[in-house]
Every structure is written in structure tokens, then in C-alpha cells.
Amino acid sequence: MMADHSNTPIHKMIEEKASKKGMANVTETLMPKFFLVCAIISILTTIGIVFTLVFETFTFFQDVSVVEFITSPDWYPMFQDPDFGIRPLLLGTFTIAFIAMCLAIPVGLASAIYLSEYASDKTRRTVKPVLEVLAGIPTIVYGFFALTFITPLLQTFIPGLAIYNALSPGIVMGIMIIPMVASLSEDAMSAVPQSMRQGAFALGATRLEVSLKVVLPAALSGVIASFVLAISRAVGETMIVTVAGGANPTADLDITSSMQTMTAYIVQMSLGDAGFGTTVYYSIYAVGMTLFIFTLAMNIIAHVISNRFREEY
Amino acid sequence: MKAARQETTITTEERLQEPANLSVREWKNKIFKGIFTAAAGFSLLMLIVLILRIFTQGIGYLDWNLITSFASRNPSDAGILAAFVGTIWLMAVTAPISFILGVGTAIYLEEYANKNRFTSLIQTNISNLAGVPSVVFGLLGLTLFVRELAMGRSIIAGALTMSLLILPIIVVASQEAIRSVPTNLKEASYAMGATNWQTIYRVVLPAALPGILTGNILALSRAIGETAPLIMIGALTYIAFLPENLLSQFTVMPIQIFNWTSRPQEEFHLVAAAGIIVLLAMLLLMNSIAVWIRNKFQRRF
Amino acid sequence: MLASKDNNTQAEEVYEPNTARPADSVYKVDQLNLWYGQDQALKNIELEIPEQQVTAIIGPSGCGKSTFIKTLNRLTEMIPSVKTTGGIYYRNQDIFDKKYKVELLRTKVGMVFQNPNPFPKSIYENIVYGPKIHGIKDKKVLDEIVESSLKGAALWDEVKDDLKKNAFGLSGGQQQRLCIARCLAVEPDVLLMDEPTSALDPISTLKIEELVQDLKKNYSIIIVTHNMQQAGRISDNTAFFLNGEVVEYDRTDKIFSSPDDKRTEDYISGRFG
Ligand SMILES: Nc1ncnc2c1ncn2[C@@H]1O[C@H](COP(=O)(O)OP(=O)(O)O)[C@@H](O)[C@H]1O
Ligand SMILES: [Mg+2]
Numbered sequence: 001m002m003a004d005h006s007n008t009p010i011h012k013m014i015e016e017k018a019s020k021k022g023m024a025n026v027t028e029t030l031m032p033k034f035f036l037v038c039a040i041i042s043i044l045t046t047i048g049i050v051f052t053l054v055f056e057t058f059t060f061f062q063d064v065s066v067v068e069f070i071t072s073p074d075w076y077p078m079f080q081d082p083d084f085g086i087r088p089l090l091l092g093t094f095t096i097a098f099i100a101m102c103l104a105i106p107v108g109l110a111s112a113i114y115l116s117e118y119a120s121d122k123t124r125r126t127v128k129p130v131l132e133v134l135a136g137i138p139t140i141v142y143g144f145f146a147l148t149f150i151t152p153l154l155q156t157f158i159p160g161l162a163i164y165n166a167l168s169p170g171i172v173m174g175i176m177i178i179p180m181v182a183s184l185s186e187d188a189m190s191a192v193p194q195s196m197r198q199g200a201f202a203l204g205a206t207r208l209e210v211s212l213k214v215v216l217p218a219a220l221s222g223v224i225a226s227f228v229l230a231i232s233r234a235v236g237e238t239m240i241v242t243v244a245g246g247a248n249p250t251a252d253l254d255i256t257s258s259m260q261t262m263t264a265y266i267v268q269m270s271l272g273d274a275g276f277g278t279t280v281y282y283s284i285y286a287v288g289m290t291l292f293i294f295t296l297a298m299n300i301i302a303h304v305i306s307n308r309f310r311e312e313y
Numbered sequence: 314m315k316a317a318r319q320e321t322t323i324t325t326e327e328r329l330q331e332p333a334n335l336s337v338r339e340w341k342n343k344i345f346k347g348i349f350t351a352a353a354g355f356s357l358l359m360l361i362v363l364i365l366r367i368f369t370q371g372i373g374y375l376d377w378n379l380i381t382s383f384a385s386r387n388p389s390d391a392g393i394l395a396a397f398v399g400t401i402w403l404m405a406v407t408a409p410i411s412f413i414l415g416v417g418t419a420i421y422l423e424e425y426a427n428k429n430r431f432t433s434l435i436q437t438n439i440s441n442l443a444g445v446p447s448v449v450f451g452l453l454g455l456t457l458f459v460r461e462l463a464m465g466r467s468i469i470a471g472a473l474t475m476s477l478l479i480l481p482i483i484v485v486a487s488q489e490a491i492r493s494v495p496t497n498l499k500e501a502s503y504a505m506g507a508t509n510w511q512t513i514y515r516v517v518l519p520a521a522l523p524g525i526l527t528g529n530i531l532a533l534s535r536a537i538g539e540t541a542p543l544i545m546i547g548a549l550t551y552i553a554f555l556p557e558n559l560l561s562q563f564t565v566m567p568i569q570i571f572n573w574t575s576r577p578q579e580e581f582h583l584v585a586a587a588g589i590i591v592l593l594a595m596l597l598l599m600n601s602i603a604v605w606i607r608n609k610f611q612r613r614f
Numbered sequence: 615m616l617a618s619k620d621n622n623t624q625a626e627e628v629y630e631p632n633t634a635r636p637a638d639s640v641y642k643v644d645q646l647n648l649w650y651g652q653d654q655a656l657k658n659i660e661l662e663i664p665e666q667q668v669t670a671i672i673g674p675s676g677c678g679k680s681t682f683i684k685t686l687n688r689l690t691e692m693i694p695s696v697k698t699t700g701g702i703y704y705r706n707q708d709i710f711d712k713k714y715k716v717e718l719l720r721t722k723v724g725m726v727f728q729n730p731n732p733f734p735k736s737i738y739e740n741i742v743y744g745p746k747i748h749g750i751k752d753k754k755v756l757d758e759i760v761e762s763s764l765k766g767a768a769l770w771d772e773v774k775d776d777l778k779k780n781a782f783g784l785s786g787g788q789q790q791r792l793c794i795a796r797c798l799a800v801e802p803d804v805l806l807m808d809e810p811t812s813a814l815d816p817i818s819t820l821k822i823e824e825l826v827q828d829l830k831k832n833y834s835i836i837i838v839t840h841n842m843q844q845a846g847r848i849s850d851n852t853a854f855f856l857n858g859e860v861v862e863y864d865r866t867d868k869i870f871s872s873p874d875d876k877r878t879e880d881y882i883s884g885r886f887g
Contacts, residue, residue, distance in 0.1 A: 011802070014721060014750070031509075032510075035418070035424075035425060037417075039417070039426070041418070041480075042442060045477045046438050046441070049449060049453050107352045107355055107356075108352075110353070111349070111353040113349050114346075119353070136538075137596075138537075139540065140540045140589075141593070143574065144582075144589060148574075148586075149366050206339060206342040208345045209338070236447070238446065242541075243575070263448050266545070288448065291449065292445065292449050295444060295445065295446055295449075299440075299444035497729060497731040501731045501793070502743070503689060504727075505724070505744045506720035506721035507717070508717055515747065516733060
């Protein structure tokens with residue numbers, strides 16, 4: 001039973017090793033530094049994004065005045081005498097996002113109410129993966145679906161519908177965003193304490209009344225935050241509109257014909273129309289900057305709204 | 314609430330009668346329940362329609378030829394070989410970069426960082442990065458990697474862009490996995506005289522690994538379907554060669570699909586659908602692996 | 615067991631008694647105060663803990679027993695809000711000294727927790743955890759350590775054929791003895807035990823109590839217990855804590871037969887706690 005190492009007891013061996021632990025000490029001091037560098041890279045990414053956008057946008061604004069960018073009603077970058085007014089792109093972006101929200105908000109919210117208030121555990125466990133799958137489908141697939149299925153389908157009802165139009169990508173984008181609204185809203189509603197529901201049920205309220213008059217108001221800021229995030233997502237969405245929305249930057253509010261979004265413009269230009277160093281080339285950064293500001297603002301708003309919500313309980 | 318309180322003061326007789334509006338309210342409840350259920354069912358329906366549609370379109374072009382051929386002017390010869398290999402290359406390079414950066418950041422935030430303003434700055438920054446549109450990452454990649462660092466329209470430029478794009482997803486998932494390692498295991502390790510790094514390396518990471526891997530795979534499956542940022546950095550839409558090294562030009566499956574979708578000929582749409590089937594199959598495979606890991610290594614503590 | 619006995623004679627040589635302090639105390643606690651943020655959890659603790667005896671710490675829940683025992687190996691440092699003043703001397707060395715290596719202290723001072731906390735690894739890997747992190751890689755040595763530690767914790771016969779099996783498959787009592795064996799693997803000087811039996815059934819409790827009696831020959835043991843009979847059965851000295859203070863500290867038989875303080879008497883006789 002007496003072991004071989006009895007001559008040198010373990011604690012002696014450990015002390016010996018401890019006295020020459022140079023290598024281990026190096027690791028011990030290096031690892032946190034390495035991880036800190038990793039963490040700093042995420043900050044550098046943001047700085048890189050901001051710096052890139054600001055710097056190249058600045059170059060753009062040396063050719064095109066800020067006033068023209070904001071106030072000119074037209075966006076014709078490839079014309080002999082180009083116009084760089086962001087308004088048509090903004091209009092296209094928000095029109096399509098609006099169409100998407102018209103579908104995603106009601107359907108997403110209703111799904112959330114169903115999941116949080118009506119569905120049994122078992123149903124919830126089957127519906128949620130479906131939503132996850134829907135949210136995980138690449139956007140190019142949705143774009144393809146919009147162009148080759150939804151548009152022809154809509155054309156049977158709306159004869160004047162152009163092949164590239166705002167309606168079809170709007171609807172498909174809505175379908176894509178439903179899972180986001182549903183799952184974020186459901187999180188907010190599930191967080192409402194059970195006691196609030198029980199109080200209302202005890203007074204004879206129906207499930208509908210409890211859902212709409214007790215749970216929804218209590219979860220309102222979380223639900224609204226989910227809407228804002230969904231809009232931000234719709235504004236930043238690219239491939240659906242590139243594939244199915246066409247490339248016509250127009251200020252006409254005609255959803256049956258082509259409209260161009262900011263994202264679609266950026267992709268269109270980088271597909272080869274813009275030579276490096278031209279004003280058109282720099283215009284994609286100015287548009288990117290605009291896009292970045294809008295989405296960042298909405299993300300911050302959503303953050304502020306949902307933080308307020310957290311304070312309630 | 315006030316109205317409800319009045320209800321509780323009704324007399325016994327009244328109580329025995331059904332409230333006049335009860336049946337109306339119950340009907341309303343039933344109707345709305347139907348509406349809510351239909352809304353939840355709508356997503357399921359859309360998923361089925363989308364999948365069925367794509368399968369019926371693409372199945373005719375789905376054969377071995379699709380995988381083994383390069384893109385072509387002729388739809389019936391067209392294949393996704395270059396895109397398929399390009400996607401694999403891109404993922405193979407993106408995976409380790411984003412893993413190290415993401416998990417490293419998570420370890421820093423969960424295990425080393427003090428609760429100070431710098432730490433909360435990093436945390437806020439990560440949640441904001443998650444909301445930045447992917448085209449904007451494309452602009453960053455184009456400027457920084459393709460031009461400034463002169464990497465050209467290469468795999469490495471694409472992989473770095475993709476790594477930054479999915480970094481927030483990986484960080485958040487890894488943080489959650491690390492946070493869920495019970496403190497008493499860490500205490501046990503420290504109490505044995507282990508150092509910080511020994512504890513992280515030998516106790517925390519092994520216990521958090523399933524969660525970390527699941528998060529990484531899901532993040533990669535997001536990257537595999539991304540199109541816009543790679544178009545931005547100039548991944549090609551038509552190539553007839555395979556990438557050879559990190560500096561090779563490349564294309565990926567979503568870009569190839571985009572290219573076919575943009576063609577006017579109907580046949581190319583069908584090839585695109587076949588390409589989508591392959592892409593979805595890859596996604597399904599990755600997600601199954603993630604779910605498998607999650608179930609197999611279900612938390613045992 | 616034999617290896618451990620050896621440890622003991624070695625220990626005498628390694629820790630040359632400092633002339634300023636009596637050689638037979640492992641710990642000397644001097645005016646120790648501890649705060650969790652604003653809340654003071656330990657107040658002016660003064661204790662000397664003798665070598666190779668079992669010192670029990672008793673007191674009602676929330677009185678600071680766990681906090682105290684965790685300051686002895688500086689595990690309280692894991693909680694960012696903790697502030698400490700005063701001194702703790704382990705073998706006459708100030709453990710709060712900047713130059714003092716906390717890893718070394720924790721190697722010398724093993725700890726067993728209230729809830730068994732084996733690592734989600736094999737039994738073998740659990741035991742060799744300590745030796746491995748301290749740089750012992752030789753497979754033969756590790757094998758010997760596993761055997762002698764498991765024997766020392768009276769677990770060898772039960773698990774010798776299942777060393778590769780996951781430690782989570784063991785019963786609660788076996789897991790706790792595995793945690794003790796894990797401590798023994800680095801041949802510590804002191805064992806800290808924080809209510810080691812409170813999560814266990816009576817039979818497992820008995821086994822651990824017997825084990826403590828056995829280990830006392832080679833180790834200095836500090837055991838927190840909620841259970842006064844247990845303190846009476848196994849300890850040589852007992853400290854009674856109340857609201858973060860040491861009310862009374864004496865030989866166990868004295869504490870249990872004729873305590874000096876009324877509060878101790880009340881607690882012992884079950885009037886509160
Ligand atoms: N991590 C902590 N943070 C803040 N307060 C704590 C923490 N741990 C313990 N305390 C407080 O310190 C006091 C002593 O706790 P503890 O040492 O666990 O008591 P015991 O082990 O005697 O039951 C209690 O009032 C408890 O609330
Ligand atoms: Mg305790």
C-alpha cells in the first residue's frame with residue numbers, strides 16, 4: 001500500500017514544481033491580456049464602421065453638398081448631370097418596411113398572445129421551432145420566393161403589378177419578420193407575473209380580457225420595443241428588396257411598381273456599376289451612413305423602451 | 314379593475330344568474346382564440362408553402378451534376394461546384410476566427426472583467442453591433458480588408474468580414490453558456506489552489522462547451538446564408554475555378570443563387586431553386602448538429 | 615493513509631515553528647472584520663486554531679460560519695463586494711500579505727463544501743485535478759495518488775472498479791467522500807469543511823463523521839456544522855458564532871457542559887437557532 005513516491009511525498013513534489021512555475025505564470029498573465037484584446041476587437045469593429053462611413057461620406061460631401069443630399073427630390077446617380085437626393089431611397093426603404101410591418105406586427109403579436117396566453121406547453125414546443133426555422137432561412141431564399149412566387153401570385157389579383165414592385169418584397173419581408181416580433185413580444189408577455197393574471201381570472205374575466213386588458217398593457221413596453229427592433233430589421237434588410245424590389249429610385253408612392261431601398265442601392269452599385277473613386281462610389285457610403293444612423297437610432301430607442309419595462313417589476 | 318370590483322358586490326340572486334353579457338364575452342374569446350391560433354398557424358403555413366414551392370421548382374435540377382459542375386450559360390449544365398467549395402472554404406476560415414474572438418470576448422466579460430464602465434461599454438457595444446445591418450459590415454469589409462489591408466476580393470477578406478458580422482451572436486451565446494456553469498464548480502477548483510486560467514481552462518470551458526458550440530454553429534449557419542456583405546466585398550458572381558488559398562477569389566452559394574435568380578430566363582430560376590435546396594440541406598445539417606449537441610450534453614449539473 | 619502519516623512528520627520539518635508563536639496553532643485570526651458591501655458579516659473575530667485537532671464552528675444560520683471558513687482560504691475574494699480588515703495568520707504567515715500566493719495557501723488548505731461539488735468528470739480525473747494543476751504529470755504517480763486518496767477517504771473499495779465512470783453517478787455521500795479524497799490528493803495541511811453532512815442521509819453522515827475522526831490524526835480540521843450533536847461527537851474545540859461574532863470558544867466538552875455565556879447555553883439547549 002505504501003506507494004513508490006513515499007520518498008518524496010506529494011506535497012513536497014508540488015512545492016518543488018511550484019518553485020519553478022515560470023511557464024505557468026506567463027500563461028496566467030498573458031491569457032487575460034489576450035481575452036481583453038478579443039473584447040477590444042468588438043469595440044474596434046464599431047469604431048471601424050463609424051470611421052469608414054464618416055470618412056468616405058466626407059469625401060462624398062466634397063462633391064455633393066449636404067443640402068442637396070437632404071433636400072433634392074431625385075436620386076439619379078448615373079445621369080450625366082447626377083442628382084443625389086436621398087429622399088427617394090428613404091421613401092422606398094420606409095414604404096417597403098411599412099408594408100412589412102402591416103403584416104408582421106398584427107400576425108406576430110397575435111402569435112405572441114397565442115403562444116404566451118392560449119397555447120399548451122406542448123403546442124408551444126412545436127410552434128417555437130417552426131418560428132426559429134422561419135427566422136433562420138437565408139434572406140436570399142425569401143427574395144427568390146418573393147420574385148418567383150409571391151409576385152406572380154399577386155399579379156393574378158392586381159393585373160397592373162410590375163415584376164419588380166414594392167408590395168411583394170414588403171409582404172415577404174413581413175413573413176420573415178413575424179418570428180422576431182412573435183418571440184420578442186412573447187418574452188415580454190411571459191415575463192408578466194402569473195399573479196396578475198390570476199387576479200383577473202378570479203374576477204371572472206375571460207382569457208381574451210386577461211390577455212388584452214391585463215397582460216398586454218403590462219408587457220406594453222417590451223412589445224413596443226419588439227416592434228421598433230422589427231422596423232430596424234426591415235430597414236436594414238437587403239436581399240429581398242434587391243431581388244424583388246427592382247432598382248428604380250422613385251418618389252412616387254406606387255407600391256405596384258419598382259422602388260429602391262437604401263440597401264438595394266448599395267448592393268446594386270457594388271455589383272459593378274460604380275468605379276472606385278467616383279462620386280457614385282462614395283455615394284454608397286453616404287447611403288450606408290444614413291442607413292446606419294437610422295438603424296442605430298431605432299436600436300437605441302428599443303433598448304431604452306425595454307429598459308423602462310424592466311424597471312416595472 | 315374598477316368595473317371588475319363592482320361585479321363582486323352583486324347580490325346572490327344576480328350571482329346565480331349568468332351575467333347578461335357573459336355569452337357574448339365567451340364568444341368573443343372563442344373568436345379571438347381562433348384568430349390568434351390562425352396567426353400562429355400562418356407562420357407554419359408559410360414555411361410549408363415556401364419549402365414545397367422551392368422543392369417543386371428545384372427538384373428537377375437537383376442531381377449530382379449540380380454539385381459537380383461549374384456555373385454555365387446553359388441552365389441544364391449549370392452547377393454550384395465553385396459556390397459550394399467557396400462556401401466550405403469561407404466557413405472553414407470564418408469558424409476558427411469567430412470562435413476565438415467570440416469565445417475570448419465572452420471569457421473576458423464573464424471571468425476577468427470588473428464591473429466597470431469599460432465592461433458595460435463593451436457589452437452595450439456588442440448588443441448594438443448585433444443590430445447593424447449586414448450591408449454595413451460589407452462596407453466595412455470593402456474598405457478595411459479589401460482596400461486598406463490590400464487583401465483583395467479574397468476568401469480571407471470575406472471570412473474576416475463574416476467573423477465580425479457573427480461576432481455578437483457568438484459572444485452572447487458563449488456568455489450565456491459560461492454564466493450557466495455553477496459557481497460551486499469554480500469554487501471547488503479555486504479551493505484546490507487552481508489559478509484563474511486553470512479554472513477556466515479545466516472546469517469552466519469544458520462545462521460550457523456544449524452551449525458554446527451550439528451557439529457557434531447557429532452563428533455559422535447565419536453566416537452561410539449571408540449574401541449582401543459578400544457582394545459588397547466583391548465575391549464574384551461567376552467563376553469557373555476553385556479557390557486554392559486564402560487569397561483566392563471565390564463565390565458562395567447564396568451569391569450563386571442570387572445570380573441565377575437575377576437572370577430573366579425561367580430555367581435559371583429552377584436551377585436557383587435547386588441551389589436553394591442544397592443550401593437549406595446544409596443549414597438543416599448544421600442545425601441538427603447543434604440540436605444534437607444540445608441534447609447529448611444536456612446540462613448534467 | 616500511510617502516505618498521509620508521512621505527510622505529517624514532513625509537515626513538522628517544513629513548517630519550522632516561528633519562535634514568536636506557539637508551534638501548535640495552524641491559524642491565528644486577529645481582529646478579523648468582513649463586509650458584504652455595507653453589511654458586516656464578521657465582527658472582530660479572534661481565534662487560534664490548534665494543529666491536528668477538530669475545531670467545530672457552530673451557530674444559527676446566517677451568523678457568518680460559511681463566510682468565516684471561506685476567509686481562511688480567501689475564497690471570499692470571489693465575491694467582488696467583499697471587504698476585509700484585520701489579519702489571518704496561517705502557520706505564522708499573513709495570508710493577506712500582497713506577496714503571499716493565494717494558490718499556495720489553497721493547496722495547503724483543502725476545502726469541502728456543503729453540497730458535494732465533484733467536477734463533471736470521471737472519478738479518476740476528479741482526484742488527479744489538484745496534482746495535475748500543480749504540475750504532476752507522471753501517470754504512475756497519479757495512479758498511486760488516486761488509490762491512496764480514495765483509501766484515505768474510505769471510498770476505494772466502493773469505486774476501485776469504476777474509476778473511469780463519471781463522478782455524477784455516485785450517491786451524494788460517495789460524492790462528498792470523493793470531494794474529501796480530491797482534497798487529500800495534494801496532501802494538504804488543513805481541511806476546511808462547511809457543513810459537509812447537511813445534504814446527506816444519516817448513514818452517509820455517520821461515515822463522514824468516522825472519516826473525520828480518522829483524518830484528524832494527520833490533518834488539522836475546521837468543520838462548520840449546523841448540528842450540535844455532531845459538534846459534540848467529533849470536535850475537540852468549538853467556537854460558537856452569533857451575528858458575526860465569536861461568543862465563546864473553548865474545549866468542546868466545556869462548551870457543552872458549562873458554557874460561560876448565557877447565549878451559548880441557550881443555543882446549546884436548543885432555545886433558539
Ligand atoms: N455573497 C454574499 N453577498 C452578500 N451577503 C452575503 C453573501 N453571502 C453571505 N452573505 C450574508 O452574510 C451573512 C452570513 O452568511 P453565511 O456566512 O453564509 O452564514 P452561515 O453559513 O452561518 O449560515 C448572512 O447575513 C448572509 O446574508
Ligand atoms: Mg453556511
